[in-house]
Amino acid sequence: AQSVTQPDIHITVSEGASLELRCNYSYGATPYLFWYVQSPGQGLQLLLKYFSGDTLVQGIKGFEAEFKRSQSSFNLRKPSVHWSDAAEYFCVIRSGGSYIPTFGRGTSLIVHP
Amino acid sequence: NAGVTQTPKFQVLKTGQSMTLQCAQDMNHNSMYWYRQDPGMGLRLIYYSASEGTTDKGEVPNGYNVSRLNKREFSLRLESAAPSQTSVYFCASSTGAGSNQPQHFGDGTRLSIL
Numbered sequence: 001a002q003s004v005t006q007p008d009i010h011i012t013v014s015e016g017a018s019l020e021l022r023c024n025y026s027y028g029a030t031p032y033l034f035w036y037v038q039s040p041g042q043g044l045q046l047l048l049k050y051f052s053g054d055t056l057v058q059g060i061k062g063f064e065a066e067f068k069r070s071q072s073s074f075n076l077r078k079p080s081v082h083w084s085d086a087a088e089y090f091c092v093i094r095s096g097g098s099y100i101p102t103f104g105r106g107t108s109l110i111v112h113p
Numbered sequence: 114n115a116g117v118t119q120t121p122k123f124q125v126l127k128t129g130q131s132m133t134l135q136c137a138q139d140m141n142h143n144s145m146y147w148y149r150q151d152p153g154m155g156l157r158l159i160y161y162s163a164s165e166g167t168t169d170k171g172e173v174p175n176g177y178n179v180s181r182l183n184k185r186e187f188s189l190r191l192e193s194a195a196p197s198q199t200s201v202y203f204c205a206s207s208t209g210a211g212s213n214q215p216q217h218f219g220d221g222t223r224l225s226i227l
Contacts, residue, residue, distance in 0.1 A: 043218040
């Protein structure tokens with residue numbers, strides 16, 4: 001069975017500070033990997049995805065993520081956080097032959113002015 | 114450029130009432146999904162439809178039924194609503210298995226059952 005762990009339920013950062021949200025997964029091979037953002041009262045929006053190739057992927061809104069096979073991790077980063085980045089972030093994996101993604105529980109990002 | 118459209122956006126029901134949540138996608142996707150989101154629980158899959166004409170149970174199907182009306186539309190029905198079904202419901206669609214493409218989500222239906 002595959003699983004996704006987002007160890008941080010809440011993270012608080014100051015505006016302008018750097019951000020790293022952690023994601024670890026358990027799966028026998030390399031799955032498809034995704035990060036989504038959910039702003040309050042909204043649906044989930046795709047930030048970025050990884051399925052092969054360069055292990056550092058760029059996404060929208062200035063986010064990037066790095067896939068590390070040896071650590072089974074896919075951490076999300078942003079060099080300078082803006083107040084509008086306050087939201088819930090979900091790490092998601094899916095195996096190639098499956099219809100069903102596996103979601104992490106989410107990390108809530110709080111941004112202080 | 115609609116993507117995934119859910120109706121209604123908000124609904125208040127009394128215990129025992131029934132209702133149907135509607136979902137439509139215009140991306141020619143094969144697979145569609147219904148999730149519920151509760152505080153601290155993340156997203157939990159209720160039902161999914163891998164392709165037109167098929168539906169399967171997800172993690173939390175009890176109390177719900179679904180209909181894949183055609184390739185575009187996938188509805189979720191609560192036959193006899195219970196307070197435990199108070200939640201935010203999301204519909205999603207995707208190309209399907211074997212594809213590396215992500216799911217696309219609607220904006221949700223916020224459902225309160227009194």
